Amino acid sequence: MLIARVVGDVVSTIKDDKIVGRKLLIVREVTTENEIVGKPIVAIDTVDAGIDDVVLIAQGSSARQTSSTKDTPTDAVIFAIVDSLEIGRKVTFRKS
Amino acid sequence: MLIARVVGDVVSTIKDDKIVGRKLLIVREVTTENEIVGKPIVAIDTVDAGIDDVVLIAQGSSARQTSSTKDTPTDAVIFAIVDSLEIGRKVTFRKS
Amino acid sequence: MLIARVVGDVVSTIKDDKIVGRKLLIVREVTTENEIVGKPIVAIDTVDAGIDDVVLIAQGSSARQTSSTKDTPTDAVIFAIVDSLEIGRKVTFRKS
């Protein structure tokens, strides 16, 4: 799974029926120090994430394994909000 | 999911039976400011998208989760037309 | 899906039983002007494509959604021969 930061959101009225009511957030991959390294991708939010939250993203068919993304055309899902990241024994990120 | 712009289309008469009747569009990934950054890929259109529309693309097995792509050899689908993109609190793209 | 050109083929006698009898072609991704940009990949042919044909490639699990690739260890399939490509209103490739 990718470590990413929520940076924005998408508004869309014309879309597949199965996506109606889902929150579409824009995320970008970050390092374990929360520095942005990835390009923007769109993910369905399932954990009520907000702007600047560091989150975990599951991609591919695994993105459809949450109750709110099952059978939808979703290839990226936010399934966890990160509290902290530790490399070796050192904390590199902590949610403020 | 990728944010992409519709740039063209494909004509094909010899093709798998399951694809007959589907609209094959050429899209390219864009930034949140609608600048092209990706190479051309072909996606099945399910939302009646047109040239220059900014759209969302689902890839992989998730591309087969719409009613018109189910059980077809489709690995990229246009499942939403983007009205607007917002990064932080700033609108970076709005459909004209 | 990728736009690719057929450039060669693979001969293999020792292979998984499910692949026996399938035609294994070597393809390379091309631009919408039919210039090669991708490295060689191997795809199962389902549309009787030949050398120099421009084709569409579906990858991943979607490559198993044709009648001749179902349940086989196939992650890339040729499922269409391209007649023409159009970018905006300009034809960039036409099959000769």
Added chain:
Amino acid sequence: MLIARVVGDVVSTIKDDKIVGRKLLIVREVTTENEIVGKPIVAIDTVDAGIDDVVLIAQGSSARQTSSTKDTPTDAVIFAIVDSLEIGRKVTFRKS
């Protein structure tokens, strides 16, 4: 599958129900000489791996084929701890 080294871990309290109780480790791809070459990714641990272990990572839907990741939004799993790697007839890595 990728060869990777365990470098850290993730703490998350708000997450999908199906992930509760799973150990989320941070891994980075390594060469066959155990030199880090990849960026951090998060994987579910199924073999009780620890920091500095060299492990094998399965990605995509294959990451859901272990008993503890079945039906979960997991796209990367640690499914083996590497004892040794051999290139040609030369051992390039041995677990200490």
Added chain:
Amino acid sequence: MLIARVVGDVVSTIKDDKIVGRKLLIVREVTTENEIVGKPIVAIDTVDAGIDDVVLIAQGSSARQTSSTKDTPTDAVIFAIVDSLEIGRKVTFRKS
């Protein structure tokens, strides 16, 4: 599918039950002239391949479509040994 050369192997005693008894080989992608271009990846061997053999690799869920990889956490499988590769009408590789 990728064209790759077998370059080594992996020994692992602590691993998922479903992988026990499978041969884990290290392969690297090659050009059609059998020059190495890819980084090492690990694949399950299903065709009794040996060091220096040029083989075909299926990735993703397609890697689980052989009788010996079904339902296992396998995302890369060796499913064919290459006898020869031909680009246009020229043989670029022949098994010695």
